[in-house]
Amino acid sequence: MTAFTRKNADKPPMLIYDKVRKKYGNFTALDGVSLNVNAGEVVCLIGPSGSGKSTLLRCTNALETLDGGEISFESRPLPKTEPEMRKVRQRMGMVFQSFELFPHKTALENVAMGLTTVRKMGAEEAHKRATALLTKVGLADKTANYPANLSGGQQQRVAIARALAMEPHVMLFDEPTSALDPETVGEVLSVMRTLADEGMTMVVVTHEMSFARRVANWVVVFERGQLLEEGPPQQIFEAPTAERTREFLSHLGWNG
Amino acid sequence: MDFDFSPLLGSWRFLAAGLWLTVLLSITAVIASFVFGLAVALGRLYGPAWLKAVLVFYIDSMRAIPVFVVLVWIYFAVPIISGYTFAPFWAALTGITIHVAAYVAEVIRAGLTSIRKGQIQAGLAIGMSNSQILRHILLPQAIVRMLPAFGSIISVTIKDTAIAAVIAVPELMRQAETLAGQSYRPIEIFTTVMVIYFLIIFPVTRLVDRFYTRVAHLGRS
Ligand SMILES: Nc1ncnc2c1ncn2[C@@H]1O[C@H](COP(=O)(O)OP(=O)(O)O)[C@@H](O)[C@H]1O
Ligand SMILES: [Mg+2]
Numbered sequence: 001m002t003a004f005t006r007k008n009a010d011k012p013p014m015l016i017y018d019k020v021r022k023k024y025g026n027f028t029a030l031d032g033v034s035l036n037v038n039a040g041e042v043v044c045l046i047g048p049s050g051s052g053k054s055t056l057l058r059c060t061n062a063l064e065t066l067d068g069g070e071i072s073f074e075s076r077p078l079p080k081t082e083p084e085m086r087k088v089r090q091r092m093g094m095v096f097q098s099f100e101l102f103p104h105k106t107a108l109e110n111v112a113m114g115l116t117t118v119r120k121m122g123a124e125e126a127h128k129r130a131t132a133l134l135t136k137v138g139l140a141d142k143t144a145n146y147p148a149n150l151s152g153g154q155q156q157r158v159a160i161a162r163a164l165a166m167e168p169h170v171m172l173f174d175e176p177t178s179a180l181d182p183e184t185v186g187e188v189l190s191v192m193r194t195l196a197d198e199g200m201t202m203v204v205v206t207h208e209m210s211f212a213r214r215v216a217n218w219v220v221v222f223e224r225g226q227l228l229e230e231g232p233p234q235q236i237f238e239a240p241t242a243e244r245t246r247e248f249l250s251h252l253g254w255n256g
Numbered sequence: 257m258d259f260d261f262s263p264l265l266g267s268w269r270f271l272a273a274g275l276w277l278t279v280l281l282s283i284t285a286v287i288a289s290f291v292f293g294l295a296v297a298l299g300r301l302y303g304p305a306w307l308k309a310v311l312v313f314y315i316d317s318m319r320a321i322p323v324f325v326v327l328v329w330i331y332f333a334v335p336i337i338s339g340y341t342f343a344p345f346w347a348a349l350t351g352i353t354i355h356v357a358a359y360v361a362e363v364i365r366a367g368l369t370s371i372r373k374g375q376i377q378a379g380l381a382i383g384m385s386n387s388q389i390l391r392h393i394l395l396p397q398a399i400v401r402m403l404p405a406f407g408s409i410i411s412v413t414i415k416d417t418a419i420a421a422v423i424a425v426p427e428l429m430r431q432a433e434t435l436a437g438q439s440y441r442p443i444e445i446f447t448t449v450m451v452i453y454f455l456i457i458f459p460v461t462r463l464v465d466r467f468y469t470r471v472a473h474l475g476r477s
Contacts, residue, residue, distance in 0.1 A: 063377050082385075090383035100378035104396045104474040114382035117392055148473035159378075166382055 004232050007217050008038040012075050014170055014201050015060065021068030022055055022225075029055045031225035032069065037170070037218075042202045044212035044233075047222030048248060053205040054097075056222075057172045060203070061092045074169065090118065093163030097175040099155040101147040101162070107134060107154075108143040111161045118166070133161040137191050153184025157191055170201040177208055209254045213237050221245045263439035264448055274431030275452060281348060281427055282414045282456075288353040289413060290406075293360025298390075301365055311361070318358035324419050327351030331423040348420035348427075356413050363405045367398030375477050400468075400475030407464030411457045418453075428452065 015037035022030040029052045037043050045053045058064045060071060062078055062085045071078050073092070079085050101110050111130035115121040121129075134143050137157040147155055156176055163171060173192065177185040189211050196202055196215050206212055212219055212233060219236040221228040221244075229242045237254065240246050264271065300311040318326070331347040334340065342350065371394050379389035399406075421430035432449040436442040 058377075061381060063380060086380075086383045086385060089381060092381075094377075094381035096374060096378065098374055100374040100477070102375070102378070102393055102397075103477045104400065113392065114384070117388045118383040146473060148476065162382065 004235070006038055006232075007041045011039055013037060014039045014041075014074060015203070016072040017056070017069070018072070019069035020056070020059060020066060020071060022052070022059055022064060023067045029225050030059065033225070033227060034069075035220060035227065035230065037201065037203055039201055040199045041217045042196045042204065042215050043218045043220060044216040045203065045205045045220050045222060046207070046209070046212060046236075046248070047228065048251075051222040052225040053222050054174050055225075057094070057174050057203065057205060060172055061089050061094055086118075090114070090166045091169045093160075093166065093168035093171040095156070095159050095163055095171065095173045095176045097178050099147070099152070099159045099179070101150075101155050101158055103147050105146075106143065107139060107145050107147070107150065107158045110147070110158055111165050113162065114166045130161070130165060133164055134158070136164075137161045138187070151184055152180045153187045156180065156184075156188045160188075160191055160195075164195075170203065171195065173202065173204040173206070175205050175207065177206070207252065209237070209249070209252055221248065223248075259444055260441055261444050261448075263435065263441050264444060267435055267439075270435060271428070271431050271448075274426055274428040277345070277426060278414075278417050278428040279456070281345065281352070281417045281420060281425070284349055285352045285356065285417065286410055286413050288349065289356040289360050289409070292353055293357040294364055296357060296361035297364035297368065300361065301368060302390075315358045315361060318355050321355075323352060323355040323416050324422070326355050327419055327423060344420070344423045344425040347423055348417070348425045352413060352416050352420075356409060356416065359409055359412075360406075363402050363409065364398060367402040368394050370401060371397050371477060397475045397477060400471055403464060403468040403471070407461045407468070410464065411461050414457050414460070415453070 013036040015035075017033050017035040020030050020033040021028070033052070033056060045056065047053055055064065059066055060073075073088060079088060102113065105113060108127060108130050111133055112123070112126040115126035115129060116123060131140070131143055134140055137160055139154060139157055139161070142150060142154060142158075147158070150158065160176075176192070177188050180188065185208070189208060192202070192204070192211075193215055204212075204216070214233075216233050218230065219233050220230040221236065221240075221242070223244055228244055229236070229240065235241075236245065237249065240249065296311055296314070299307050300315070303311070327348060330351045331342060331344065334342065375393055375397070376389055379393045384392070417427060418429040420427050421433060424430065428449060432445050436445045439445065
């Protein structure tokens with residue numbers, strides 16, 4: 001294998017997972033995961049459902065507590081107390097498979113929510129910023145819509161804008177297009193691609209193999225709570241070292 | 257049988273004064289029940305274990321005791337025990353409130369727990385605290401979802417105010433009884449009162465239902 005240097009490999013990684021373990025009762029969802037995410041990288045997590053990808057994302061912003069190992073973010077271990085953790089979460093954006101927009105708020109209010117409640121920003125300033133972000137994701141004309149009056153793709157773009165409003169240093173995406181109608185998948189992936197081009201650090205759980213192949217700088221294959229293998233997309237998609245990776249990819253209909 | 261509504265014509269002010277008190281008692285009882293019920297629901301959901309136990313006992317008691325008995329007990333027994341005497345209106349307001357608030361608390365609790373976990377995670381993910389999530393995300397959705405149940409509670413509360421007649425609150429029912437006794441025209445008077453209750457409560461519950469169908473999507477996450 002030719003030497004491959006990862007993006008920003010000379011700088012300290014943005015996220016370091018060190019032998020991360022997470023159990024639900026007797027079930028081990030993450031079984032000693034070690035992984036780095038460098039600044040500006042797009043890291044795609046792929047693998048069969050139930051392999052622990054979502055769990056890893058939820059552990060990253062401490063929506064779950066670890067049962068072993070450690071996660072460091074910007075060179076500091078995740079804090080243990082809630083108030084400190086809330087500060088850290090503001091520097092991490094998260095996008096959910098099921099959007100989780102607030103149904104009682106308009107698109108604009110959804111995006112402004114963090115600014116007005118967490119940052120205590122005035123409504124006018126917050127709405128100005130929210131409008132700019134909605135424009136960025138192509139929804140300048142939908143600011144007054146409630147989530148019920150938006151398509152899935154539009155809702156997910158609002159959710160991305162909501163996360164961006166806090167000016168995060170890393171964005172975590174948990175299967176952002178899995179709940180979408182096929183015709184709206186593209187609009188969300190294109191917003192994500194724009195973010196990647198702007199240099200946003202992104203951790204993306206996805207089954208969109210062509211997105212992973214084209215946009216990711218680094219691909220990580222999960223199986224049963226463990227890393228099966230990791231590498232640049234060319235390697236994972238064209239010359240995977242693990243037989244199970246090959247099987248997983250062919251299951252998804254990936255043929256190079 | 258002949259009907260004679262003339263006693264009503266002569267005494268409509270008397271009945272109107274009762275109606276006004278019924279409306280006043282209903283509005284204050286509904287507001288007080290919601291405020292108190294909300295506090296009980298939050299205490300039961302998020303309070304320390306001892307508080308939860310106390311509140312569960314309170315809720316179970318109120319569901320097991322007729323509001324009539326609660327009211328009479330507050331009016332007649334509390335003064336003997338504590339030496340503090342309630343004016344009839346305040347006794348009625350207190351009795352109805354502590355009774356109805358137990359139901360309000362259960363409805364709000366059900367509403368809050370029905371909202372899925374993803375909404376809390378979405379709030380946490382942008383750095384919100386638990387109390388901010390409760391105030392800005394969970395409660396507004398819970399209240400929307402529970403509007404039909406609140407509509408029923410409001411109608412039950414208005415009906416419960418009639419029980420205040422037994423402790424001599426001069427509300428609609430009490431005034432009607434007085435009038436019926438004086439005029440010997442109970443059929444005419446009680447029929448009128450029945451119609452008045454219907455005319456108050458029916459539009460209220462209808463309005464709540466209408467309002468709910470318009471805003472239901474705001475609570476659907
Ligand atoms: N809150 C939970 N309680 C119990 N088990 C859970 C919970 N969350 C996830 N799991 C289990 O952990 C495993 C990994 O789940 P998840 O991280 O969601 O997988 P993936 O995102 O890769 O599909 C699954 O077997 C799932 O059933
Ligand atoms: Mg998942």
